[in-house]
Amino acid sequence: MSDLTLTILMPCLNEAETLAFCVRQAVTALRDNQVEGEVLIADNGSTDGSQQIAIDEGARVVNVPTRGYGAALIAGIEAARGKYVMMADADASYDFGHLPRFVPVLDSGYDLVMGNRFMGGIKPGAMPPLHRYLGNPVLSAIGRLFFRIPVRDFHCGLRAFRRDSILGLGLRTTGMEFASEMVVKSSLAGLRMTEVATTLSPDGRSRPPHLRSWRDGWRHLRFLLLYSPRWLFFYPGLVTFLVGFVISLFLIMGPQTVGRWTFDVDTLTYSLGLVLIGAHISVFAVSAKVFGTQEGFLPKNPSFERLFKFITLEVGLLFGCALLLTGAGILIYALMIWHATGYGELSPQRMLRLTLPSATAFMLGVEAIFGSFFLSLLGVNRR
Structure with missing residues (x-):
């Protein structure tokens, strides 16, 4: 030169x-x-x-x-x-x-x-x-x-x-x-x-x-x-999750009327769907960040690396198991209500307010468990 x-x-x-x-x-x-x-x-x-x-x-x-x-x-x-x-x-x-x-x-x-x-x-x-x-x-x-x-x-x-x-x-x-x-x-x-x-x-x-x-x-x-997993995945995922979560809390106890509109279990179904979608996208965000850092086209982020010292595979597995137990607990409660009626006819609106959150907790728990394994696999070289 x-x-x-x-x-x-x-x-x-x-x-x-x-x-x-x-x-x-x-x-x-x-x-x-x-x-x-x-x-x-x-x-x-x-x-x-x-x-x-x-x-x-x-x-x-x-x-x-x-x-x-x-x-x-x-x-x-x-x-x-x-x-x-x-x-x-x-x-x-x-x-x-x-x-x-x-x-x-x-x-x-x-x-x-x-x-x-x-x-x-x-x-x-x-x-x-x-x-x-x-x-x-x-x-x-x-x-x-x-x-x-x-x-x-x-x-x-x-x-x-x-x-x-x-x-x-x-x-x-x-x-x-x-x-x-x-x-x-x-x-x-x-x-x-x-x-x-x-x-x-x-x-x-x-x-x-x-x-x-x-x-x-x-x-x-x-x-x-x-090149920006935050804006492509994390922020949309976080907003979607929070919107779905807030609406779900609003409707979980019963139908709610705002002005001349009444929101019931149909809206609850879609709001819990937003919770699941937001969780999926957020997992993509973390996976993309780990993969991009490993491949070298995204820079290392010290704050992100420190986060992995606390959020480990074991923490993810425990969190996933807690969600599964939550879903199982709600399901058992719903079965007890059904048993109390002699396994007869139940109010669909009342039962959906139990079975929908239970199913959501099951799905989030499974995602947390297998997502933790996947992120751990992506991060093998880092550790």
Whole structure:
């Protein structure tokens, strides 16, 4: 590895129309700002002569056989010779002349510096309304909510970072969701990040972009959800469980009237169903967290690890057995009532208020027991 300060990296797939302009702009930015650096093109199998254009303009080319935006950038980062890497698309939509806005911030100690197009300006026709007013704001807001990330433009293609810090994240997505993966994993790893203003110009190519709005938007959202078991599983599970539990307590003693509506055992049935669903989802939350930590794509959480010192397999088994005994006790009480009538006809509403909670306790007990074994199996390597 040489002592270069900066690698300007561009992924490339048939960018002959704009590549020469972008490489010249990048070379000029390095020269004018007296930065020791290189321009690196991560070519993803171009068939329009892009490789030779890049070489003729003074760039270095690395061939990446695995298709995909993320695959090209991962290979490019690995091949980069600079201490820092500044990446952007080779479609003339980003201004490499903004280099001075990024490098000094990295010199000050930040690991990742994002461009923000909404701060710097989006030129007419540069971003479709769907992306500008729905896709980018919504996905960026979800990212900030889930991961407490201090940037407002998650998907800006112009960004700069410390090469060794980003390599240490083990980035692996090969598609457009790579943009989200870099930001999310940087946050989870505790890297310092900030943003600076940049601009977005209309795409300089005559052909349609590689980006597919709905497909790639879903892939970004899917990634954000999968990397946040709390928001995907735990919070929905907890809310569902509590709503079902509160309604069940409200109805367990008898029908309740609110205004002109009367709620009885039918509502109780569905509320206990919410309790079961909430419990199932919560088990998924813990399982996903343990599995993600074991596989290395979620960081270790000291609070979560301490929790497992108290919530062990044995504690789970005892809790499950207690639920089974509770269900059995309610069932025995119901049988005693039936016996007292000579095993004759009973009030359905009265008996459902016993048998439904009993069945719910049985199911929760079984889930607690087998869920505890499953979590213990997932956590074998941890212990």
